[in-house]
Amino acid sequence: MYIEKKGFSTNGYAVVATFVVLHLLWLPLVVSGNLPWVIFGGVLTLLTAGCWLGFYMVQPNQGVVLTLFGSYVGTDRQDGLRWSIPFFRRQHLSLRIRNFESGRIKVNDNQGNPIEIASIVVWSVTDTAEAVFEVDDYESYVAIQSESALRNLASGYSYDPLEEADIALRSHPIEISDKLRHEIQERLGKAGVTVHEARISHLAYAQEIASAMLQRQQASAIIAARQKIVEGAVGMVEMALERLQEKEVVELDEERKAAMVSNLLVVLCGDKATQPVVNTGSLY
Incomplete structure (x- = not known):
């Protein structure tokens, strides 16, 4: 298992200034006409020219993985112009936060109902060594494992809660998001x-x-609404009977109370407007 470590590199601008000074110092040797000094100065110039291959640029929030003949030697995260040993092989990785949006996949929930589901995953590379050496293509790995985790999560929960305490995909978005993030992170x-x-x-x-x-869903909503209406109507009928008795507006026997309750419930619970009937005769 590979763990990220700091690789050898130095400020590129300082190295440029050093190389320029060395070239200026060795130039008189090359043009001196003295063969040994000309050869010595030429060799130093060639070596210095090869060292120019060690320069590379690191963008902000970017990492450069350094390897030497197949061996991992470290990662450079310092942005700007950098210089390292020319024999190092350099691989640039972005450390910025990225979004991955999965396509709509069809899967059965834990009740066997086919559903369509998609997700958005916000991720970033935090260990460049693992990203490069532990998987073949970390971007493709993120896409495949995220969709696999989403499919596994969707099959473990129902679309709608069967009971009030059940966690479901539609009714508990925060809990489902936390579980999805945790499962993707494990992968x-x-x-x-x-x-x-x-x-x-x-x-x-x-x-x-x-x-x-x-x-x-519409039938469930209608039933729930009817239950609320009936509960409210019963309360209003009880309140009406109590107020009539307290104010002594009229005295009703049990049969008339039953008739009044029936009429009030029809008026309050009906889904259409009622048609009033005026009684012009005796109350009884």
């Missing part, structure tokens, strides 16, 4: 990648069952 940790955030960007029933599930 990408070995590649030197840190997952900053993972959220579901699309969630819906598959097209073949979408209409049936919509009807079920």
Whole structure:
């Protein structure tokens, strides 16, 4: 297992100034006409010219992985013009935060219902050695493992909660996002990648069952609304009977109370406007 370490490098501008001074010092030897000094100065000039190959540029928030004949020697994260040993092979990696948006995948939830789901993963490389040497292509590895984790998560939870305490994909977005980020991080940790955030960007029933599930949701909503209406109507009827008795507006026997309760419930619970009937005769 590879762990990132600091590689050897130095400020490139200082090395440029040093090489220029050395060339100026060796130039009189080359043009002196004395053969030994000419050969010596020429050899030094060639060696110095080869050292110019050791310069490279590091952009802000970028890392350069240095290897020597297949051996990892370190990573340079210092931005600007840098110089290192010319024999080092250099590989540039971006350390910036990136987004990965998965395509819409079809998967069955834990109830067997086909659903469509997609996610957005915010990630960055934090260990350049692992990213380069532990996996073949870390960007492709992020894409494949993120989609695999999303598929595994979606199959472990239901689309809608079966009970109030159940965690479901649609009703608990924060909990699902935390679990998704944790699962993706476990998969990408070995590649030197840190997952900053993972959220579901699309969630819906598959097209073949979408209409049936919509009807079920509408029926559930209607039942819940009716329950609220009935609870409120019963409370209003109780309050009406109590107020009539307190104010002694009219005395009703049990049969008339039942009739009044029936009429009030019809008025309060009906989904259409009621038609009033005026009684012009005796109350009884």
